[in-house]
Amino acid sequence: MTTHQSTPVSPVPASSGPMTPLPARLISVEKETHDTYTLTLEPPSAPGGELASRFRPGQFSMLYDYGVGELPISISGDPERPEQLVYTIRSVGPVTTSLVTRAPGDAIGVRGPFGTPWPMTEARGKSVLIVAGGIGLAPLRPAIYHILRHRGDYNRLVILYGARSPRDILFKKELSAWGLLPDTQSLITVDYGGVSWRGHVGVVTTLFKSIRAQPAETYALLCGPEVMMRFALRELQIRGLPKNQIFLSMERNMKCAAGFCGHCQLGPFFVCKDGPVFSCAAIEPWMDLYEA
């Protein structure tokens, strides 16, 4: 457990802009799984801070743990609840571990929102297939919230979620509840299960055969480990989904989030500003490029 000096929410930065983190007060830290937590923050009270909570599904913020470091974190909350900023974080490194051990009342620096959103407007009138793996469900949750709030604008909603094991399943209660809604399928699979696990076992692509949706009338939104997305992409293409209806959220080493530093370059794109959400048609030629 990391111990922290409490960071006050004041002072307000002298200047603001895309590179200046604004302090936001941490409201709560909720444990989701053994290593993943959801942090809820108040939007920064400094001038311009209200913009931090005006995000579109799929966008991310840069979260700065004062004195520790800064990371890009997808927004996992409801885009129509601007009174709070919600982030789901897997604790795997020094910055994420420090962030998830912060206490309510602490200040966390926020920049953003940044990046391209999921194609919620283009997908209107179509079915939406969500394919998520591991923590990749977090950036897709705002898209699910959006569809559920505007249910009449979309046809079927199919959520396929893969996790490593039953104890790694994120948003378990919500996944179950979504599956009970009309015109909604929510299927969970784990790579490995014990005898107490009664659900599906197998990689996420093994769920594709259970989908009830017409490929030509479906938009697919994918987020998860890149290798998982490559396999999922192959399955979607076998099933006839057009490339311009498949969208992926890519992860690269983002530092500035504003296209200045070039750390996140992927082919002709900077993932921070041209992504993280790309259409398959645009990104497919670059998907086999590995980050050094």
Add this chain to the structure above:
Amino acid sequence: MNSIQVQSALAEHPFLAGLTESDISTLASLAFEVQFQEEQIIFRDGDPSSFFYLIQSGHVALEVRAPGHILRIQTIGDGEELGWSSFLASVNKQFQARCLEPVRAFAFDGAQIIARCEADPAFGFRVLRRVLSTVADRLRATRLQMLDVYATRGGGGL
């Protein structure tokens, strides 16, 4: 279920999609309906590979028995096949198959189906192509599983 009903049910099973009516009729003559209870073990690792199943309803877990625990590595459900190794008469079952809920299936005696494939190689080719497709799907899924794609590696961003 009479023979016409068996043939009709087999014709709708995804594993047999695209086979000729004559092929389905041949398979129907070999099929018999079986039911298993929840938690029933259909076969254990090391058992002779005698039966091949086409699942109509319910889910079956494939498990590996290891010292001190059982690892569930795959689930197979309605519309899928179970026990493809029965096409290889000399190979014993590699996994344990346990019903997660009541299961209904069509069973085929492996020796009989092999004999029919050998007697009619064109029929055998069409059936084995489907078996091979299933094996290829399972191999692909197993390779992806082995990659352990959700394991912790990075710094946790996004």
